[in-house]
Amino acid sequence: MGLIFAQLLTGLANAATLFLVASGLSLIFGVTRIVNFAHGSFYMLGAFIGYSLMQVLPGMFGFWSSVLLAGLAVGVIGVIVEILVLRPVYKAPELFQLVATFGVILVIQDLALLTWGPDDVLGPRAPGLKGIVRIMGEPVPKYDLALIAITPFVLFILWYLISKTRIGILVRAATQDREMVGALGVNQAWLFTGVFFLGATLAGLGGAIQLPKGGADLLMDFNILAAIFVVVVIGGMGSLPGAYVAAVLISVLNVFGVTYIPQSTLVLMFVVMAVVLLIKPYGLFGREEVAGEHGQVGEPERPIKPAGTRGRIIVGGLLVILAMVPFFGSNFAQVLITDIIIFALFAASLHFILGLGGLVSFGHAAFFGSGAYVAALLVTHANSPMEIAFLLAPLGAGGAAIIIGWLCMRLTGVYFAMLTLAFAQLIWSLVYQWGEFTGGDDGLVDIWPAAWLNGTTPYYYFTLLFGIGGILLLRHVAHTPFGYALRASRDSMRQAEATGINTKRIQWAAFAFAGAVAGLSGALFVFSKGSVFPTELELAKSFDALIVIFLGGVKTLAGGVVGGASLEFAKDFLTRFEYWRLLLGLLIIFVVILAPEGIVGASRRLGERLGFVDDGEGRR
Amino acid sequence: MIKVNNINSFYGKAHILNNLSFDIAGGEVVAMLGRNGAGKTTTMKSIMQLVRPKTGTVFFKEHEISRMAPHQVAKLGLGYVPEERRIFTDLTILENLEVGRQPPRKDAPEWSVDILFELFPNLHERRNNRGKTLSGGEQQMLTIARTLMGNPLCLLLDEPSEGIAPVIVEQMAKTILELKKQGLTVLLSEQNLHFARMVADRAIIIEGGEKRFDDTFAQLEAQPDIKEAYLSV
Ligand SMILES: Nc1ncnc2c1ncn2[C@@H]1O[C@H](COP(=O)(O)OP(=O)(O)OP(=O)(O)O)[C@@H](O)[C@H]1O
Ligand SMILES: [Mg+2]
Numbered sequence: 001m002g003l004i005f006a007q008l009l010t011g012l013a014n015a016a017t018l019f020l021v022a023s024g025l026s027l028i029f030g031v032t033r034i035v036n037f038a039h040g041s042f043y044m045l046g047a048f049i050g051y052s053l054m055q056v057l058p059g060m061f062g063f064w065s066s067v068l069l070a071g072l073a074v075g076v077i078g079v080i081v082e083i084l085v086l087r088p089v090y091k092a093p094e095l096f097q098l099v100a101t102f103g104v105i106l107v108i109q110d111l112a113l114l115t116w117g118p119d120d121v122l123g124p125r126a127p128g129l130k131g132i133v134r135i136m137g138e139p140v141p142k143y144d145l146a147l148i149a150i151t152p153f154v155l156f157i158l159w160y161l162i163s164k165t166r167i168g169i170l171v172r173a174a175t176q177d178r179e180m181v182g183a184l185g186v187n188q189a190w191l192f193t194g195v196f197f198l199g200a201t202l203a204g205l206g207g208a209i210q211l212p213k214g215g216a217d218l219l220m221d222f223n224i225l226a227a228i229f230v231v232v233v234i235g236g237m238g239s240l241p242g243a244y245v246a247a248v249l250i251s252v253l254n255v256f257g258v259t260y261i262p263q264s265t266l267v268l269m270f271v272v273m274a275v276v277l278l279i280k281p282y283g284l285f286g287r288e289e290v291a292g293e294h295g296q297v298g299e300p301e302r303p304i305k306p307a308g309t310r311g312r313i314i315v316g317g318l319l320v321i322l323a324m325v326p327f328f329g330s331n332f333a334q335v336l337i338t339d340i341i342i343f344a345l346f347a348a349s350l351h352f353i354l355g356l357g358g359l360v361s362f363g364h365a366a367f368f369g370s371g372a373y374v375a376a377l378l379v380t381h382a383n384s385p386m387e388i389a390f391l392l393a394p395l396g397a398g399g400a401a402i403i404i405g406w407l408c409m410r411l412t413g414v415y416f417a418m419l420t421l422a423f424a425q426l427i428w429s430l431v432y433q434w435g436e437f438t439g440g441d442d443g444l445v446d447i448w449p450a451a452w453l454n455g456t457t458p459y460y461y462f463t464l465l466f467g468i469g470g471i472l473l474l475r476h477v478a479h480t481p482f483g484y485a486l487r488a489s490r491d492s493m494r495q496a497e498a499t500g501i502n503t504k505r506i507q508w509a510a511f512a513f514a515g516a517v518a519g520l521s522g523a524l525f526v527f528s529k530g531s532v533f534p535t536e537l538e539l540a541k542s543f544d545a546l547i548v549i550f551l552g553g554v555k556t557l558a559g560g561v562v563g564g565a566s567l568e569f570a571k572d573f574l575t576r577f578e579y580w581r582l583l584l585g586l587l588i589i590f591v592v593i594l595a596p597e598g599i600v601g602a603s604r605r606l607g608e609r610l611g612f613v614d615d616g617e618g619r620r
Numbered sequence: 621m622i623k624v625n626n627i628n629s630f631y632g633k634a635h636i637l638n639n640l641s642f643d644i645a646g647g648e649v650v651a652m653l654g655r656n657g658a659g660k661t662t663t664m665k666s667i668m669q670l671v672r673p674k675t676g677t678v679f680f681k682e683h684e685i686s687r688m689a690p691h692q693v694a695k696l697g698l699g700y701v702p703e704e705r706r707i708f709t710d711l712t713i714l715e716n717l718e719v720g721r722q723p724p725r726k727d728a729p730e731w732s733v734d735i736l737f738e739l740f741p742n743l744h745e746r747r748n749n750r751g752k753t754l755s756g757g758e759q760q761m762l763t764i765a766r767t768l769m770g771n772p773l774c775l776l777l778d779e780p781s782e783g784i785a786p787v788i789v790e791q792m793a794k795t796i797l798e799l800k801k802q803g804l805t806v807l808l809s810e811q812n813l814h815f816a817r818m819v820a821d822r823a824i825i826i827e828g829g830e831k832r833f834d835d836t837f838a839q840l841e842a843q844p845d846i847k848e849a850y851l852s853v
Contacts (some may be wrong), residue, residue: 166718173708173719180706183668184720185694185770 002136007259009135011252013144016151017210019247021224022231023158023240024202030175030238031195034086034097035414037543038104039228040221042200045108046074046207047216048116051123054211060127071205078200082193088593090192094414095360099550100592102543105221106585112218114579120218123211143212150209154202155244162240171195175238226425226539230273233418236286245284266429273422274407281411322464326457334460336572341467342524344564347548348471349517354549356478357510358490360417363424364545366404367515369537371397371522373431376444376532381437386450390523397519398512400427405511409504421539428537443533447526463524470517471561477513486510551591553602621646621774621805622667622698627676627686629666629829636662637673637829644774644807649800651816652809652824655852659829660809661703664776667807668700669693680774697725699772703779703809705763709752713743716751716762720769728773729802736765739795757788764795775799777808781815793818813851825850 025039050070057066081104089096129146132139162168174181174191182188207216214220231250235242250269257268282288326334350364374396378389408419431438438444453459477483488496489503496503526532535541544567552563570587574580595602622644629637636659644650652660665671667678669690678686685693694700708716717733724730737744740761746754754762760780767775780796781789789812796806796819810816816823817837825833825840827850833840840847 166721169711169715169718172715173711176708176710177706179670179690180702180708181719182690183670183694183700183702184766185691185722186719187689187691 002138005136006138006140007255008252009140009144009148011255012151012248013141013147013213013251014255015244015247015251016147017206017213018224018227018231018251019151019244020154020206020209021203022228022235022247023155023243024199024206025228026232026235026238026240026243027158027195027202028199029232029414031171032086032090032192033094034090034101035094035417036199037098037101037225038081038108039199039203040223040225041105041108042074042078042203043207043224043228044112044216044218044221045077046070046204047123047211047214047220048112048121048207049073049204050208050211051121051216052116054124058127063124063126067205067208070208071201074204074207075197075201078196078203079193081200082196085589085593086196087189087192092592095354095546095550096592098360099547100589102547103585103588103592106581106588108585109218109221110579110582110585116216118218121216123213123215125212129212147209151244154205155240158240167191167194222539226421227269229418229421230269232283233415233422234273234276234283236283237414239283239285242283242285264433266433267426270422270426270429274419274426277411277415277419277422278407282415319468322468323461326460331456334456336568338456338460338463338528340565340568341463342521342528343544343548343568344561345467345470345524346518346521347545347552347564348474348561349514349521350545351549351552352474352478352517353507353510353514354546356483356490357486357507357514359507359511360413361511361542362417362421362539362546363404363542364420364514364518365537365539365541366420366424366427367397367401367518368522368525368541368545369431369532369534370400370427370515371519372526372532372536373438373444373522374519375523375526376447377438379447380439380444386448386453386527390527393523393526394516394519397522398516401512401515401518402508405508405515409508409511421542424537424542425539428534428539431537432534438534441534443531445531447532448530449527453527459528463528466520466524470520474517482506482509547588551588621648621681622807623677623679624663624667625677625679627666627673627678629662629671629673631662631671635829637666639676640666640826640829640831641676642824642831642834644805646805647800647803648822649796649806649808649820650822650824651820652807652826653811653813653816653851654809654826655811655850658826658850660826661778662829663826664700664702664778664807664809667693667776668698670700694770694772695722697728697771697773699767699770699775701763701767701775701777701780703782705759707751707754707759707762707766710750712750713747713754713762716766717769720766722770725771725773728771729804730771731768733769736768739798740765757784760784760788760792768799772804774805775807777806779809779811781810781812789815811852813847 021039021043024042025036028034028036028039050066053066053069054063057063085100085104086097089100126143126146129142132141133145134140162171170181170186170191174188178188181191207220227250231243231246234249235244235246250272253268253272254265257265261268276284280286322337325337346364346368349367350361353359353361371393375389375393378384378392379386404420404423407423408416411419432440434440448454449459449462453462485496485501485506488499488501489506493503522536525536548563548567550563551566552558552561570584571580574583577583624640624642626639626641627637628635628639640659640663652663654660662671666673667685669685669688673686676686677684680693680696680698683696685696685698708719711719714733717736737747742758743761743765746758751759751762764777764780777796780792784792793815796808799806800819808816808820820837822836823833823840824831825846832850833843833846
């Protein structure tokens with residue numbers, strides 16, 4: 001009994017950080033409608049800045065001032081990010097904003113590395129709260145009790161601010177209709193900045209306040225990201241009490257999970273989230289999203305035409321060159337191009353559901369990884385020949401996509417995206433923690449292609465065949481009646497339904513198809529590398545694909561392909577520098593702000609201006 | 621008070637307003653008439669800068685507002701009452717009014733929650749209810765009251781009589797005349813000619829984003845062909 005109570009207290013104490021960070025994320029989303037991926041980075045900065053301050057400010061007073069100052073400093077950083085990076089893209093489609101915040105993550109990672117170095121730092125213990133107290137015979141750290149006491153207090157202050165002050169009223173009004181708030185004389189730009197300040201401050205406070213329990217390191221940004229998204233989604237986007245309840249729920253379950261089912265700690269959180277969302281699709285305290293609020297804006301898409309003669313000649317020429325590479329290119333060139341094609345296929349499969357289907361998935365890596373793992377597991381455990389494993393991989397990934405798609409399809413917009421993220425993390429944590437079967441962190445190795453494909457050049461041709469084949473298949477499907485129905489469902493669900501299209505079913509089928517193609521790229525990947533690790537299932541991999549599509553251009557079919565190639569090239573080039581993340585992050589941010597149509601869109605526009613390309617209206 | 625000068629407004633590539641010009645003097649109540657889709661709402665939004673005219677200028681008092689943000693335009697004393705009402709449904713009536721509140725202005729009548737509750741007694745009864753529980757007529761009153769909280773010099777009223785019961789329409793007409801008496805300038809858009817005649821001094825008719833008529837109601841009566849061509853009477 002005493003132990004259970006003590007564990008409950010630990011859970012409540014852990015909830016403090018989670019709540020602080022998640023409530024900031026929730027606030028920012030509620031008002032600006034931006035899913036701020038950089039929120040984990042704000043949390044990390046709070047920890048590092050708090051640590052540095054605690055080195056110079058002594059004693060109990062110094063400790064708590066450091067926590068507060070760290071929060072405020074991160075708030076100011078949040079304001080800088082908001083003004084420089086987000087203001088220019090508020091009117092852009094949500095993917096742009098996501099990608100912009102992702103660029104911020106990269107930049108902050110390297111700036112933190114530059115400032116604090118690569119080593120983890122151990123957080124100082126809080127002066128005056130160092131010891132433990134015994135509660136029912138069990139030791140409970142005094143600091144935990146302090147955290148438990150502080151959290152409801154913070155919740156109360158936030159609640160008061162939001163529901164009782166003029167600022168809070170304006171914030172809530174802006175959540176519903178920003179434009180109207182502006183037309184009533186409120187400068188909503190500053191309202192947004194204010195909300196960003198508050199949200200970032202909360203994240204910074206969360207980072208600093210957990211120092212005595214967790215310290216600071218360069219991985220904490222991504223490590224907390226999934227958890228705070230889960231909390232916000234379970235609680236209901238934009239709901240503060242929801243964030244609190246969900247933070248407590250997750251933290252307490254986690255403490256008990258560690259004790260009683262230690263193999264499943266990572267999975268647990270996502271299972272809880274999936275269950276909650278299946279029962280209450282918009283979270284415990286959330287409200288249904290207004291449809292259309294998140295729609296793509298900007299210029300209408302150009303009608304996709306079957307390739308013209310010139311297009312065919314260019315693609316044909318490119319294929320010929322690719323086919324010739326083994327005759328003049330180095331081994332390295334073949335390996336690089338193999339990587340690029342695999343990645344381009346993966347990105348093109350995401351583009352299929354995202355660009356054509358309008359379904360923003362944050363978890364597409366799940367299917368790439370599923371393909372790779374299905375193949376690797378078959379080879380490892382069933383001694384299956386490569387050909388069979390290769391064939392079954394897309395089917396396995398497609399099967400996973402059918403199940404996950406069915407579960408996610410009930411939701412739309414950001415909730416859909418979050419649910420895909422959760423399921424991707426679920427698969428990742430399964431693979432990561434089920435070590436006996438999947439190899440866990442050590443991955444699966446010795447997964448080589450069949451003898452007739454062994455060697456760089458044969459496998460190069462193999463990749464060329466299936467990779468380009470897959471991309472052409474995606475393109476072909478986009479032009480079938482199925483592809484048109486998919487686009488119709490994206491543009492106007494109601495109209496499409498009226499013409500007799502079962503939009504949900506169409507989208508579900510597209511999701512499964514894209515998953516299978518992603519699985520194909522995963523299978524190509526695993527046999528080209530000879531191994532697979534859980535990193536292929538990670539969030540960062542899904543984000544890579546999103547960035548790639550964005551770089552290439554959401555509205556063009558070629559986007560995924562060109563973007564995939566560009567990112568692999570850029571990475572290959574940039575990773576030669578020590579601070580390549582900084583460079584890549586800045587590059588992404590610049591593209592977001594300066595060339596929001598992506599590479600393909602921007603070059604087409606340039607082509608139009610120079611008179612090379614038809615602009616689609618008969619003018620030259 | 622308001623001077624619209626040759627504006628051209630677009631939604632994407634769709635050209636909606638075509639070299640539209642008109643003036644409104646201080647203290648005037650002007651009705652903008654026209655069929656569905658004529659461009660009335662777009663004109664209001666173009667004045668408010670919610671839609672930015674591609675060419676042409678808009679002046680409010682001595683300020684050129686056509687390069688300003690909507691909130692700056694509002695701060696100068698232009699109050700906008702949108703057609704779709706757009707009250708904040710999750711906020712209470714009192715909170716809705718708070719969103720509209722701006723500091724008093726020397727040259728405009730000053731409003732407060734109490735004065736507005738006298739003008740709209742229904743709102744007083746329901747002051748702590750959320751916006752979404754209000755009837756259509758109550759919502760319309762709330763939108764007007766919310767905008768008046770900004771102590772505007774001039775009101776842009778987009779179809780104030782649309783979709784509300786005849787009794788309330790009459791009450792609305794009285795309210796507008798009361799506002800005029802207080803010295804407010806009003807531009808309202810209407811499809812209800814009867815209502816427009818009750819409150820307005822002058823009519824502007826637009827069709828296809830162009831101005832077709834701009835004169836008194838007496839003149840409009842004398843030209844039945846115009847009435848027939850551009851109004852659904
Ligand atoms: N957001 C929009 N995007 C594209 N076209 C629009 C948009 N809003 C209005 N339009 C078009 O602009 C034209 C003018 O619309 P507007 O709303 O100004 O008309 P209105 O005179 O206010 O009509 P109503 O009496 O129905 O309110 C219409 O043809 C309409 O279809
Ligand atoms: Mg209108």
